[in-house]
Amino acid sequence: xxxxxxxxxxxxxxxxxxxxxxxxxxxxxxxxxxxxxxxxxxxxxxxxxxxxxxxxxxxxxxxxxxxxxxxxxxxxxxxxxxxxxxxxxxxxxxxxxxxxxxxxxxxxxxxxxxxxxxxxxxxxxxxxxxxxxxxxxxxxxxxxxxxxxxxxxxxxxxxxxxxxxxxxxxxxxxxxxxxxxxxxxxxxxxxxxxxxxxxxxxxxxxxxxxxxxxxxxxxxxxxxxxxxxxxxxxxxxxxxxxxxxxxxxxxxxxxxxxxxxxxxxxxxxxxxxxxxxxxxxxxxxxxxxxxxxxxxxxxxxxxxxxxxxxxxxxxxxxxxxxxxxxxxxxxxxxxxxxxxxxxxxxxxxxxxxxxxxxxxxxxxxxxxxxxxxxxxxxxxxxxxxxxxxxxxxxxxxxxxxxxxxxxxxxxxxxxxxxxx
Numbered sequence: 375x376x377x378x379x380x381x382x383x384x385x386x387x388x389x390x391x392x393x394x395x396x397x398x399x400x401x402x403x404x405x406x407x408x409x410x411x412x413x414x415x416x417x418x419x420x421x422x423x424x425x426x427x428x429x430x431x432x433x434x435x436x437x438x439x440x441x442x443x444x445x446x447x448x449x450x451x452x453x454x455x456x457x458x459x460x461x462x463x464x465x466x467x468x469x470x471x472x473x474x475x476x477x478x479x480x481x482x483x484x485x486x487x488x489x490x491x492x493x494x495x496x497x498x499x500x501x502x503x504x505x506x507x508x509x510x511x512x513x514x515x516x517x518x519x520x521x522x523x524x525x526x527x528x529x530x531x532x533x534x535x536x537x538x539x540x541x542x543x544x545x546x547x548x549x550x551x552x553x554x555x556x557x558x559x560x561x562x563x564x565x566x567x568x569x570x571x572x573x574x575x576x577x578x579x580x581x582x583x584x585x586x587x588x589x590x591x592x593x594x595x596x597x598x599x600x601x602x603x604x605x606x607x608x609x610x611x612x613x614x615x616x617x618x619x620x621x622x623x624x625x626x627x628x629x630x631x632x633x634x635x636x637x638x639x640x641x642x643x644x645x646x647x648x649x650x651x652x653x654x655x656x657x658x659x660x661x662x663x664x665x666x667x668x669x670x671x672x673x674x675x676x677x678x679x680x681x682x683x684x685x686x687x688x689x690x691x692x693x694x695x696x697x698x699x700x701x702x703x704x705x706x707x708x709x710x711x712x713x714x715x716x717x718x719x720x721x722x723x724x725x726x727x728x729x730x731x732x733x734x735x736x737x738x739x740x741x742x743x744x745x746x747x748x749x750x751x752x753x754x755x756x757x758x759x760x761x762x763x764x765x766x767x768x769x770x771x772x773x774x775x776x777x778x779x780x781x782x783x784x785x786x787x788x789x790x791x792x793x794x
Contacts, residue, residue, distance in 0.1 A: 377402050378481075379394055389536045454474075456491075456533050570653040574593040579665060592618070599657055613632050645699065656711065725742060743757060756774075
């Protein structure tokens, strides 16, 4: 998406830099528009270095391209971090005395304000009236947090954490695009006649009847892929590893679901369904290891006399590599897709890990996603870079889980078209 990140003059301006990093690492194109006062807190050089875009504050700069109109028209989303009392007042009154406020008057996409100010300023009737005005006009003014402020005081007025602001804004943008034009719908039924098998969720390996080794995957990305594939006319089979029933209930009725728990069960199901599949997508997070032995009864922390016992030593053994097995047994014309959830210091390190895995796994496509706070697992935005086995990048997708599903299935369709 093309995102405008507006920064106004408050001490929380440094948090906008954190939000900018999250947005760019998720694959979005971000143009930062600070106010003059904002540059007193974070300089122009910082914004240009992090965004790789030019930074201006005045309507007289970029006049040849009419930036104050062009930027607003082109934006898919606008986020204001922080939204000071002054910025809220100027926006509510329709002022256009700098590039940021002028741009706000030309925007037709969602605008999300993340307020930050002292408690008395936030609670002042003028500020509350301005917030109410903006909300009535369709802007999204997020609630402030309660906590430590600039000085020694504590109270409501603290800006929400950057991760939460970014997550909320991307979700708002996704819902807006869904209302305008359902991105999952393809008029040409481009996957009609194809059978698509998708794993979702995360496997669990039991330690005893109560405890297990698992991961944070919710299954939402796999289910989004299933919905988009079904909307494109495919016959869809989901193999769900420990996915909540409430999420499975949201799938179209035509999607078939088989529920599994362990890696061995997932391997068996995926191998069986692969026999007549045109596309196999391993979106589930698979446990790499399992306990060598699982206790048939709950492991006790205390002995019968009430004495606390030493923590047990758990021996682990390797689980089968399901994706590698599907690649090995792949039929002619069948497309196999894997996911690689990676962490790293920056996007380049994550991509380096992904390229190594793409070469090792040999899947037709590998979707590399950066996971961490506010990204990847759970009800949060996602972003993937799609690689071929030789490390060549063939696409990127970012935003909601549905946005990522649309982008990935576009790449799958291109691969199917290239197969005999």
